[in-house]
Amino acid sequence: xxxxxxxxxxxxxxxxxxxxxxxxxxxxxxxxxxxxxxxxxxxxxxxxxxxxxxxxxxxxxxxxxxxxxxxxxxxxxxxxxxxxxxxxxxxxxxxxxxxxxxxxxxxxxxxxxxxxxxxxxxxxxxxxxxxxxxxxxxxxxxxxxxxxxxxxxxxxxxxxxxxxxxxxxxxxxxxxxxxxxxxxxxxxxxxxxxxxxxxxxxxxxxxxxxxxxxxxxxxxxxxxxxxxxxxxxxxxxxxxxxxxxxxxxxxxxxxxxxxxxxxxxxxxxxxxxxxxxxxxxxxxxxxxxxxxxxxxxxxxxxxxxxxxxxxxxxxxxxxxxxxxxxxxxxxxxxxxxxxxxxxxxxxxxxxxxxxxxxxxxxxxxxxxxxxxxxxxxxxxxxxxxxxxxxxxxxxxxxxxxxxxxxxxxxxxxxxxxxxxxx
DNA sequence: TCTGGGGTCCTAGGACCC
DNA sequence: TCTGGGGTCCTAGGACCC
Numbered sequence: 336x337x338x339x340x341x342x343x344x345x346x347x348x349x350x351x352x353x354x355x356x357x358x359x360x361x362x363x364x365x366x367x368x369x370x371x372x373x374x375x376x377x378x379x380x381x382x383x384x385x386x387x388x389x390x391x392x393x394x395x396x397x398x399x400x401x402x403x404x405x406x407x408x409x410x411x412x413x414x415x416x417x418x419x420x421x422x423x424x425x426x427x428x429x430x431x432x433x434x435x436x437x438x439x440x441x442x443x444x445x446x447x448x449x450x451x452x453x454x455x456x457x458x459x460x461x462x463x464x465x466x467x468x469x470x471x472x473x474x475x476x477x478x479x480x481x482x483x484x485x486x487x488x489x490x491x492x493x494x495x496x497x498x499x500x501x502x503x504x505x506x507x508x509x510x511x512x513x514x515x516x517x518x519x520x521x522x523x524x525x526x527x528x529x530x531x532x533x534x535x536x537x538x539x540x541x542x543x544x545x546x547x548x549x550x551x552x553x554x555x556x557x558x559x560x561x562x563x564x565x566x567x568x569x570x571x572x573x574x575x576x577x578x579x580x581x582x583x584x585x586x587x588x589x590x591x592x593x594x595x596x597x598x599x600x601x602x603x604x605x606x607x608x609x610x611x612x613x614x615x616x617x618x619x620x621x622x623x624x625x626x627x628x629x630x631x632x633x634x635x636x637x638x639x640x641x642x643x644x645x646x647x648x649x650x651x652x653x654x655x656x657x658x659x660x661x662x663x664x665x666x667x668x669x670x671x672x673x674x675x676x677x678x679x680x681x682x683x684x685x686x687x688x689x690x691x692x693x694x695x696x697x698x699x700x701x702x703x704x705x706x707x708x709x710x711x712x713x714x715x716x717x718x719x720x721x722x723x724x725x726x727x728x729x730x731x732x733x734x735x736x737x738x739x740x741x742x743x744x745x746x747x748x749x750x751x752x753x754x755x756x757x
Numbered sequence: 758t759c760t761g762g763g764g765t766c767c768t769a770g771g772a773c774c775c
Numbered sequence: 776t777c778t779g780g781g782g783t784c785c786t787a788g789g790a791c792c793c
Contacts, residue, residue: 369761376761376793394759410761437793524791557766557791584763591758625786633760645785680762737759 337569338446339476339503341457342483343426343464346471346491348439349377352418353408355469356745356753364405368393371588372409372737409741417746418468425467429460434573442480444573457499476501477508480571481564484521485511485539512540512565522561527554539565579686580617585609586680589734592631593676599628600666601729606681607662608725611655614683615712620651620692622685624658626665631677642669650695651687654704655711658683659725 345351349367354360364381368374374390375382385403387396393407400407419438426433430443448456457474464472475486482502489511490500502508518528520539530553536542543565550562560570585606593599603626614621629641644665652658662681714723721728743751 371759371761373760390761392760397759440793522791526790555767581765582763586762588761631760641787643786678761682763736761 337478339449339453339478340445340483340573341443341474341476342487343441343472343474344487345439346473347377347379349410349415350379351470352415353742360406364403366405366407367410368407369410370736372739407740409738411742413744413747421468422464425464426460432573432575434575442573454499454501461498474499476503478503478567479564479569481521481561482567485515488519512543513538515539517542520561582682582684583610583613584680584682587736588678590737591733593734596670599676600727602679602734603662603666604659604725604727607658608655610681610683611653611658614653615708618689619686620653620689621683622648622651624648624661625682626662628676628679630674638674640671640674644669651692653689654708659727
């Protein structure tokens with residue numbers, strides 16, 4: 336029998352974070368919007384009950400928002416990241432290892448805790464997180480990540496579990512697996528679900544009983560692993576170390592469509608500069624840069640065009656000005672006049688540690704540019720983002736992302752810290 | 758007028774090279 | 776008459792995740 340592990344997942348995480356500082360948002364329907372205030376990416380229980388779906392475009396549900404006075408907030412990732420940090424600190428004593436899987440989910444390796452009543456243990460961690468951060472959570476226990484995920488979903492869905500579901504017991508496991516459809520299984524999306532549905536495999540239980548060979552031929556190694564995990568055979572362990580990054584991206588939709596090259600280039604320069612900051616923060620250099628931009632794909636009746644151009648960075652670099660130069664070259668190559676562009680982005684790939692960077696023949700010991708980048712980061716760190724910037728980034732920036740409904744930086748900016756008056 | 762951003766992994770065709 | 780195969784690079788897109 337494999338060692339137990341669990342998944343602790345925050346309930347309606349972004350909404351819960353907003354509610355910590357806004358008690359008036361309790362008990363009423365709340366939505367948190369994606370960047371550009373485009374889609375609903377988090378919904379309170381009340382909003383879910385009104386039938387609002389994950390990822391639903393805000394502008395398509397304007398009437399519903401008005402009719403039910405749904406509160407809509409722009410996303411405030413600085414706040415959410417800070418709350419996440421506090422949650423991980425609260426979980427520390429409850430596990431051998433913690434894998435931070437996403438902003439609101441953590442896998443905990445419970446090896447060495449088997450002698451405890453794990454359901455009580457999980458209740459204690461929920462209590463601790465609630466006490467330290469005021470964020471409600473649910474916990475799923477199992478012998479593989481896929482089972483822990485399913486257990487968590489069961490704990491969320493069925494109040495009988497009281498926030499903690501343990502699938503190590505065979506009867507409970509079978510009961511849960513028979514009640515979730517294949518599409519609810521972690522790693523099974525719409526396309527795979529349709530394929531196995533055609534074979535009369537409808538529930539997670541059916542999927543567990545699918546012959547391995549068949550799983551392999553229908554969905555490759557990915558589906559084969561899922562079937563094994565549903566049988567309680569783990570195919571991936573709880574990993575503390577983050578695997579090395581393959582790439583990084585900075586992409587944004589525009590607040591307003593862009594039709595001329597220099598304005599587009601302003602946005603691209605901004606993203607390239609942000610990509611440089613991210614690389615330097617992680618101590619990495621990149622060997623390739625891709626720049627892309629495209630028109631609004633949701634508009635069927637508008638002329639469509641998109642371009643994506645990859646450039647080799649030689650020597651490998653994290654220097655904003657060099658990234659910018661490459662980005663401009665790529666943007667010029669892909670540019671076509673006469674379209675309304677709504678999104679652009681920069682991706683850097685081929686990443687290696689900056690101190691392991693291969694030197695080129697003509698690279699002298701000149702570190703002026705490194706010092707310039709250091710100074711740029713220091714200024715923007717001290718005086719706020721975009722205090723110092725390149726002229727290409729421009730000053731009007733009409734394409735800027737919308738975030739009209741954003742909450743204050745309650746926990747990370749001193750002027751935004753709530754004041755309690757007695 | 759208004760439809761997110763950031764990841765990973767995989768596939769596939771054409772260009773080009775040896 | 777017979778018209779290769781394997782590698783890499785580039786571009787594009789699909790599938791899935793949160």
